[in-house]
Amino acid sequence: MILLLAGTTEARILAGYMAEAGIKTVASLAGATRTPLAMAVETRVGGFGGDAGFEAYLDATGITAVIDATHPFAAQITARTARICAGRGLPYLRYERPGWRSRPGDAWHEVADYAGLSTIIPVGARVFLATGRQSLTQMAHLADRQLICRVIDPPEAPFPYPNGEYVIGRPPFSEGKELETLRALKPDWMVVKNAGGASGRAKLDAARQLGISVAMIARPAVPAGIERREQMLDALEWAAAHGRT
Template sequence: MPAEPGPVRHVLVLGGTTEARRLAEALEAAPYRVTTSLAGRVGAPVLPPGETRIGGFGGPDGLAAWIRAHGISHLVDATHPFAERMSFNAARAAALSGIPLLALRRPGWAAGPGDDWHFTDSLAGAAALLPGLGERVFLTTGRMGLHHFAHLTEPWFLVRSVDAPGPPAPPRLEVLLARGPFTLDDERQLLARHRIDVLVTKDSGGCATAPKLTAAREAGIPVVVVRRPPVPAGVAEAASVEAARDWLATHPT
């Protein structure tokens, strides 16, 4: 007689990143059932395959309750590297519900020859650095943190985002609505067209948004880099979708 198929593993992916979507694609086939959770901050997100849910859980207790109610066997935190609160909520919820947790975190960026990088630990720190670095700022830190720069009246800011940002925001602001990824030629043209003389970014890592760093290096433009926040201790990590899939295969419930 043929062997009985093994139990289907129900993986909850805390998503919103390219890696989360690619993991859902990689796990489409049995023995996996995938549900991807999205925070709902983007108006028209690109949905991954499998099931999706949109919105918060109500903290770690709410997430643990949802895990138990929906028979989740594995939890993968594939949120943005700067989604600090969600990562700590995931660690607490996994402990409460007794399921394995993996953090899928893309590697951070590293400065190379010719880079003029200025590091800071916060958006407020980035705002404090700007007056001495440039007057035409390409701000690529997301639309949610513009209030940290709202008091700066002299620099001109270009903000690129999928959805339009709301107030408070710097008074001299131009918004470019666009969805990446962007090529190196795209970034070269943008810097030249808008006469950008300083770039502000978070250390998001990965390849999708790295061309702007190469374009800044070529143009001799300084870059303000916001370091990543701390992450929960003791959580298993994978740096790629392939490594995450291997981890799932070797961590049965």
């Protein structure tokens, strides 16, 4: 059985293909979203409980291979999974969609991490954070900007910084919807993680049309020496070779 570490649109699509191909699969979701979209395969929700919990799960379920299709910025999950699989001699694949590339008319400013945002975004700027609720813990150095954070689920606590607010929205968003949102919010800057993906590109296209500056956070480094795929069919082929029933 293949363990599919999911949580991305691509992982959900891949799970559907794996189900159609008769590849015995269990998908794992971290549980960050309260009402995740359904998967086409058996699904578990929640963390494993650290290294020991993950290893115990692998032993208990007879997993024969792991496909890590988590978010491109889930660096800790990827590093841990790759390390444990290597130690066990368990086949491991990192499936990661290609990153975005700028186009003519884009006003992108790349930074290596969250810390670099304060070096390019002026004090007092109105900033649309398209980086999710969990990223707010990394934004204290932007507290003297006007922050707007888009989240999927309604917040359970007040915004953590002054001059800040949440907006609720569940992806995917069309370019038209993103234009509508940005025109209403009127941000000077948008903060985006270079997650890649066709659906997420809409906000960048909308920002280009409206002349909004984009602070693009570069992806974290992937552990050296691991097997990687960027194309869906390549990942499906790997899954078929390691888990067809």
